[in-house]
Amino acid sequence: MSLLQMRNCDVYYGKAKTLHDISLDVEEGEIVSLIGRNGAGKSTLIKAIIGLMGLERGERLFDGRDVTGLAPEALSRLGIAFVPENRRIFAALNVDENLRIATVMGRTGAWDLRRIYRLFPRLEERKDTPGDALSGGEQQMLAVGRGLLTNPRLLLLDEPTEGLAPLIVQDLVAAMAAINAEGVAILLVEQNLKVPLKLAQRQYVIDNGRIQWHGQTGELLENQEKIEALISL
Amino acid sequence: MSTIVIGLSMGLLLFLLAAGLTLIFGMLRVINFAHGSLYMLGAYCAYQIVQTTGSFWLGLLVAPFLAAAIGALMERVALRPVYARDHVYQLLLTFGFILVIDEAVRLFWGLEYKQIAPPDLFSEPVAILGSQVPTYRLFIIGFGALIAAGLFFMLERSRYGMVIRAASGDPEMVQTLGISVSRIRTFVFAFGSGLAALGGVVAAPLLPIELGMGFSVIIDCFIVVVIGGLGNIRGAVLGALLIGMTRALGYTYAPSWVEFLTFVLLIATLVLRPEGLFSRKGRAA
Numbered sequence: 001m002s003l004l005q006m007r008n009c010d011v012y013y014g015k016a017k018t019l020h021d022i023s024l025d026v027e028e029g030e031i032v033s034l035i036g037r038n039g040a041g042k043s044t045l046i047k048a049i050i051g052l053m054g055l056e057r058g059e060r061l062f063d064g065r066d067v068t069g070l071a072p073e074a075l076s077r078l079g080i081a082f083v084p085e086n087r088r089i090f091a092a093l094n095v096d097e098n099l100r101i102a103t104v105m106g107r108t109g110a111w112d113l114r115r116i117y118r119l120f121p122r123l124e125e126r127k128d129t130p131g132d133a134l135s136g137g138e139q140q141m142l143a144v145g146r147g148l149l150t151n152p153r154l155l156l157l158d159e160p161t162e163g164l165a166p167l168i169v170q171d172l173v174a175a176m177a178a179i180n181a182e183g184v185a186i187l188l189v190e191q192n193l194k195v196p197l198k199l200a201q202r203q204y205v206i207d208n209g210r211i212q213w214h215g216q217t218g219e220l221l222e223n224q225e226k227i228e229a230l231i232s233l
Numbered sequence: 234m235s236t237i238v239i240g241l242s243m244g245l246l247l248f249l250l251a252a253g254l255t256l257i258f259g260m261l262r263v264i265n266f267a268h269g270s271l272y273m274l275g276a277y278c279a280y281q282i283v284q285t286t287g288s289f290w291l292g293l294l295v296a297p298f299l300a301a302a303i304g305a306l307m308e309r310v311a312l313r314p315v316y317a318r319d320h321v322y323q324l325l326l327t328f329g330f331i332l333v334i335d336e337a338v339r340l341f342w343g344l345e346y347k348q349i350a351p352p353d354l355f356s357e358p359v360a361i362l363g364s365q366v367p368t369y370r371l372f373i374i375g376f377g378a379l380i381a382a383g384l385f386f387m388l389e390r391s392r393y394g395m396v397i398r399a400a401s402g403d404p405e406m407v408q409t410l411g412i413s414v415s416r417i418r419t420f421v422f423a424f425g426s427g428l429a430a431l432g433g434v435v436a437a438p439l440l441p442i443e444l445g446m447g448f449s450v451i452i453d454c455f456i457v458v459v460i461g462g463l464g465n466i467r468g469a470v471l472g473a474l475l476i477g478m479t480r481a482l483g484y485t486y487a488p489s490w491v492e493f494l495t496f497v498l499l500i501a502t503l504v505l506r507p508e509g510l511f512s513r514k515g516r517a518a
Contacts, residue, residue, distance in 0.1 A: 052405055073411050081409070084406065090399040090406070091402055
């Protein structure tokens with residue numbers, strides 16, 4: 001049984017239909033990536049998964065249960081964490097508070113503040129720094145740490161490597177692998193194949209609001225030309 | 234000296250009101266026109282409780298909770314369904330609250346004004362630096378400062394404050410952490426309403442308790458909030474003290490210029506620093 005299943009979902013942005021008949025699933029403990037160019041509908045789909053965008057048609061299942069009508073806070077409590085594009089760090093909170101706020105609801109598990117600081121030592125050094133005074137890489141670590149502290153079973157990562165220096169991307173890739181090794185499933189959104197090829201077992205390619213291709217990472221390599229064409233600008 | 238005491242006490246009284254208004258705006262992005270009506274309701278409650286039990290302190294304790302309950306109801310029942318709509322609807326709605334509350338007060342207490350005396354504890358003035366100062370004014374200064382300190386502590390150090398600061402900036406993101414933002418909205422609206430009523434109780438021994446009292450104070454309150462920076466508690470304290478002192482000094486030295494000075498401050502702020510004199514980027518406190 002899949003951990004997350006999106007079945008035949010249509011999503012509207014205002015009056016415009018932006019996602020068409022999307023079906024996607026993530027198995028327990030798996031890394032899946034969702035690849036597409038700018039404006040393809042990646043972020044909209046992620047927001048539809050976490051409940052920030054409503055489904056006009058279709059259903060969302062989590063752990064076999066129909067959770068189509070649930071609000072984001074309920075989905076978070078079930079174990080879906082959201083690490084958004086542009087990180088959305090709380091500017092009025094310092095680093096420590098940005099992490100602690102994720103523990104307010106008290107979903108306990110393997111991840112606590114100490115472990116996050118061990119995973120990202122840089123964050124502990126900057127504990128008292130206001131959220132809006134961090135570098136891009138630090139913000140990304142903070143956003144991932146914040147998501148993990150809700151002790152999710154599924155982590156949604158929306159373009160986590162965007163705009164980061166190669167060395168920091170390496171660190172993040174290692175962190176994602178470590179997080180996944182703990183049994184957390186990851187849905188990784190990217191604009192290119194670099195990180196997905198390193199981490200993910202399965203791939204979805206989205207364009208014009210439709211899933212255009214999906215398959216194992218090995219199959220992707222066989223069709224690489226076609227897929228590059230779908231995601232290139 | 235007594236001018237300073239009057240200025241500070243006016244300032245801290247204004248702060249009690251402005252703090253609630255600015256907290257509500259920061260969290261809900263709604264300018265609550267009915268804030269002055271809740272202040273008035275607080276004063277009438279204090280009057281009723283003093284009439285019935287003889288205790289001002291009981292009024293100070295009970296009236297804010299009563300107003301908070303009414304505020305919670307207003308938010309849950311009326312405001313919540315219109316968040317998704319244009320701001321005009323929310324403004325009209327809070328304007329409607331004024332009419333409802335005013336009419337309820339008129340039905341219940343009638344049109345003639347009421348009065349209560351300060352608690353006996355404050356009946357004797359004290360001499361400070363050679364001038365006679367009403368002790369009740371000193372109480373307002375101390376009490377207002379205590380509430381201000383408590384608010385800062387709550388916002389900056391407590392979990393509630395942390396969630397409120399985060400949700401004022403990015404409510405969606407707070408939701409995705411499993412926290413119900415609609416409950417925070419209700420809490421903040423109720424809390425702000427309670428603060429307004431607290432201001433009403435504190436002001437009650439100083440002023441005639443009458444139907445128009447909410448309206449005259451809410452204008453000053455809006456000015457404080459704009460000068461301090463919308464959604465900003467530190468700004469509300471400083472803005473309130475600035476307006477309080479301006480008014481007190483104005484009444485003493487240039488009584489016919491008081492309104493003029495107040496509005497010049499407002500206009501200067503809007504022209505030179507429209508984000509507020511004391512605002513810091515992205516901060517709720």
